[in-house]
Amino acid sequence: MLITNLGYPRIGSNRELKKASENYWAQKITLDDLLEAGKQIRIQNLKLQQEAGIDIIPCNDFSFYDQVLDLSLTLGAIPNRYKESGLTNSLDIYFAMARGYQKDGKDITAMEMTKWFDTNYHYIVPEFYKDQEFSFYSKKIIEEFIEAKELGIQPKPVLIAPVSYLLLGKEKEEGFNRLELLDRLIPVYIEIIKELVANGAEWVQLDEPFLVLDINEEEKQAIKYTYDQLSEACPELKIVVATYFEGLNKNTDLAISLPVNVLHLDLVRNPEQLDPVLLAIPETLSLSLGVIDGRNIWKNNYLQSLQTIYKAVKKIGKERILIAPSCSLLHVPCDLDAETNEEVLTPEIKQWLAFAKQKLDEVVIIKQLANSENITQAAKKLEDNIEINKRRKDSTLIHNQEVKQRVLNIEDADSQRQSAFEIRKALQVKELNLPLFPTTTIGSFPQTTEVRSWRAKYKRGDLTKKQYEELLRKETEETIRFQEETGIDVLVHGEFERNDMVEYFGEQLSGFVFTKNGWVQSYGSRCVKPPVIYGDVSRPQAMTVCWTKYAQSLTEKKVKGMLTGPVTILQWSFVRDDQPRYETCTQIALAIRDEVCDLEKEGIKIIQIDEPAIREGLPLRKENWAEYLNWAIKAFKISSCGVADSTQIHTHMCYSEFNDIIEDIADMDADVITIECSRSQMELLDAFAEFNYPNDIGPGVYDIHSPRVPSKKEMVSLLEKAATVLPAEQLWVNPDCGLKTRHWEETRAALVNMVSAANQLRKEV
Numbered sequence: 109m110l111i112t113n114l115g116y117p118r119i120g121s122n123r124e125l126k127k128a129s130e131n132y133w134a135q136k137i138t139l140d141d142l143l144e145a146g147k148q149i150r151i152q153n154l155k156l157q158q159e160a161g162i163d164i165i166p167c168n169d170f171s172f173y174d175q176v177l178d179l180s181l182t183l184g185a186i187p188n189r190y191k192e193s194g195l196t197n198s199l200d201i202y203f204a205m206a207r208g209y210q211k212d213g214k215d216i217t218a219m220e221m222t223k224w225f226d227t228n229y230h231y232i233v234p235e236f237y238k239d240q241e242f243s244f245y246s247k248k249i250i251e252e253f254i255e256a257k258e259l260g261i262q263p264k265p266v267l268i269a270p271v272s273y274l275l276l277g278k279e280k281e282e283g284f285n286r287l288e289l290l291d292r293l294i295p296v297y298i299e300i301i302k303e304l305v306a307n308g309a310e311w312v313q314l315d316e317p318f319l320v321l322d323i324n325e326e327e328k329q330a331i332k333y334t335y336d337q338l339s340e341a342c343p344e345l346k347i348v349v350a351t352y353f354e355g356l357n358k359n360t361d362l363a364i365s366l367p368v369n370v371l372h373l374d375l376v377r378n379p380e381q382l383d384p385v386l387l388a389i390p391e392t393l394s395l396s397l398g399v400i401d402g403r404n405i406w407k408n409n410y411l412q413s414l415q416t417i418y419k420a421v422k423k424i425g426k427e428r429i430l431i432a433p434s435c436s437l438l439h440v441p442c443d444l445d446a447e448t449n450e451e452v453l454t455p456e457i458k459q460w461l462a463f464a465k466q467k468l469d470e471v472v473i474i475k476q477l478a479n480s481e482n483i484t485q486a487a488k489k490l491e492d493n494i495e496i497n498k499r500r501k502d503s504t505l506i507h508n509q510e511v512k513q514r515v516l517n518i519e520d521a522d523s524q525r526q527s528a529f530e531i532r533k534a535l536q537v538k539e540l541n542l543p544l545f546p547t548t549t550i551g552s553f554p555q556t557t558e559v560r561s562w563r564a565k566y567k568r569g570d571l572t573k574k575q576y577e578e579l580l581r582k583e584t585e586e587t588i589r590f591q592e593e594t595g596i597d598v599l600v601h602g603e604f605e606r607n608d609m610v611e612y613f614g615e616q617l618s619g620f621v622f623t624k625n626g627w628v629q630s631y632g633s634r635c636v637k638p639p640v641i642y643g644d645v646s647r648p649q650a651m652t653v654c655w656t657k658y659a660q661s662l663t664e665k666k667v668k669g670m671l672t673g674p675v676t677i678l679q680w681s682f683v684r685d686d687q688p689r690y691e692t693c694t695q696i697a698l699a700i701r702d703e704v705c706d707l708e709k710e711g712i713k714i715i716q717i718d719e720p721a722i723r724e725g726l727p728l729r730k731e732n733w734a735e736y737l738n739w740a741i742k743a744f745k746i747s748s749c750g751v752a753d754s755t756q757i758h759t760h761m762c763y764s765e766f767n768d769i770i771e772d773i774a775d776m777d778a779d780v781i782t783i784e785c786s787r788s789q790m791e792l793l794d795a796f797a798e799f800n801y802p803n804d805i806g807p808g809v810y811d812i813h814s815p816r817v818p819s820k821k822e823m824v825s826l827l828e829k830a831a832t833v834l835p836a837e838q839l840w841v842n843p844d845c846g847l848k849t850r851h852w853e854e855t856r857a858a859l860v861n862m863v864s865a866a867n868q869l870r871k872e873v
């Protein structure tokens with residue numbers, strides 16, 4: 109039995125890559141400095157895996173920005189606008205593709221970016237044209253292969269397989285289907301693989317994540333066809349086909365019939381797929397068993413992993429089995445050893461965790477146990493592992509009987525408003541006394557360097573709590589005055605006290621911990637540090653009431669309370685794996701419900717519960733959507749339905765397509781939903797109109813993701829368009845997301861224009 113790894117985090121354990129790339133973009137370091145920084149990270153990662161005892165170590169899993177973009181460059185799939193940019197260095201072209209290029213009168217847009225399956229990683233979407241050509245353009249894969257070889261490693265280069273690569277991309281003109289490009293693509297893959305073999309490669313890993321999605325007959329044929337071609341052209345090479353994030357299900361027969369050496373299965377996400385694979389597997393195929401969770405940060409349960417492995421051994425023998433993490437370790441932080449601050453992450457909780465480096469050790473021990481190697485030591489580790497898992501299971505830190513009981517006591521009425529929307533609306537109209545086309549914002553106002561510096565000083569101890577809060581109060585007051593002067597109808601306090609919309613709540617809820625250095629790549633140089641939900645979630649005390657109340661005390665106008673919803677908090681955290689996600693989500697929902705009720709008690713009449721992540725939580729396979737939506741929507745409703753009919757509940761979603769889940773969004777029954785819409789010229793509204801969506805909608809009338817100040821005229825015309833699709837009584841006027849990342853200057857100008865656009869519409873109807 110050997111160990112293989114699918115990929116290692118490339119940001120460096122101290123985010124060295126982020127720092128180097130950003131310095132390079134700011135022209136503070138040279139290209140050579142940047143290349144050297146990349147090399148150091150790669151070498152460190154390779155050595156780390158070598159020393160840990162990984163038998164088959166990946167290479168080409170490093171990337172300066174994104175592995176899909178790397179592949180586009182490798183294959184010469186570079187859109188013309190970059191070829192004509194005048195840039196000569198291929199890394200500069202590469203960064204222009206990722207980030208756009210604006211210099212010396214040139215203005216080239218970036219390629220599109222989107223989420224990597226159901227992760228929070230984003231990749232750069234390949235662009236395909238009808239006369240698309242491919243060539244072996246960037247030799248990165250060969251260079252990185254040789255570099256690893258020089259360390260005495262026999263590396264396994266990783267590539268996204270041809271069909272998955274095409275499916276990840278988009279046709280940029282009409283009149284062809286990107287799968288038709290396959291015959292032009294395969295020869296380049298063959299060329300790459302032959303050159304790898306000429307340099308001494310024995311293995312290659314082809315990632316085929318689409319094998320675990322719902323694919324059609326044509327796509328299936330294309331996959332089969334590709335491997336037939338590749339294996340015929342390079343018979344001496346051992347191919348690993350890697351799948352992850354789901355199970356093979358209906359694609360099992362296809363996957364096991366491919367002429368390859370190893371098939372990798374994600375047995376963390378979908379352990380059920382093992383049995384059908386074992387039943388039908390041909391003798392020529394080996395299995396790579398992904399038993400260590402590459403998507404979460406909990407220590408493995410060795411006994412459970414061993415059981416899975418023994419089952420496979422019994423059926424096909426040790427020689428045909430490899431052991432591995434479930435997917436690339438890209439999605440977990442680098443190194444738990446860096447968490448040295450015991451106040452942040454207590455030793456009791458820390459012992460339950462494993463980051464990428466620790467996961468390598470876990471695979472090694474599991475292999476030793478399964479192979480009966482190094483047995484005294486391995487057996488000791490097994491004992492420890494059993495003990496730690498038992499301690500975690502029984503820990504008093506995790507279990508809160510009161511919370512569990514409360515979840516059990518939830519009744520249907522808890523997730524229903526008292527009356528239907530029409531009745532609520534009538535009561536709210538009376539209570540709130542708002543004009544037609546009411547104006548509001550999504551919550552945050554500019555988080556200036558100054559505001560952020562106060563927080564940093566407060567955290568360092570350079571400001572007392574009192575001083576810090578005084579500064580925030582001043583900022584809040586100015587923001588209230590600004591909104592009043594501008595004539596906005598529903599005000600917000602500005603969210604200055606919040607670093608991040610999930611972290612702020614996580615820090616105040618029980619059951620959450622934070623890391624100091626647990627960074628995970630989100631896109632390019634951007635990293636996130638997700639909170640860890642380790643136990644039953646409860647709310648020791650109110651989290652936002654004092655800020656909202658303070659803001660409300662300053663004005664006669666209505667101030668909207670701002671909360672993050674349960675699904676978004678869940679989605680953007682590392683979630684405990686000892687109970688189903690819906691259970692954790694329900695607990696969070698109850699905590700948010702309490703906050704909503706407390707706000708209401710304090711006289712807040714409008715409360716917004718943001719749920720930007722509802723859509724991204726959708727399972728990869730459609731057959732699992734209903735189950736997810738069922739509990740996710742219910743969680744939102746539990747959080748929002750504890751209020752009187754006259755209290756108005758808002759929700760907000762950004763970057764969403766709504767067509768296929770419009771029924772569920774309607775089912776959320778928020779009195780008002782604000783959505784991103786400005787970039788799509790209100791087209792998103794069609795889904796709501798077609799569905800006859802009954803509740804109020806605030807289609808974002810301007811794009812806050814750009815410093816551009818939209819004119820009144822533009823916004824009027826968007827609103828007029830909206831008013832042709834939906835009745836005016838249903839429409840609100842607002843930007844398309846929070847203003848946190850904007851500067852005051854453009855924010856002021858844009859909101860003034862927005863209010864006069866609303867005024868104009870009021871006159872027109």
Ligand code: GLN
Nearest residue numbers: 550551552720762846847
């Ligand atoms: N209320 C949040 C804000 O305004 C919403 C952010 C979001 O939608 N991602 O920043």
Ligand code: ZN
Nearest residue numbers: 761762845846
């Ligand atoms: Zn948003």
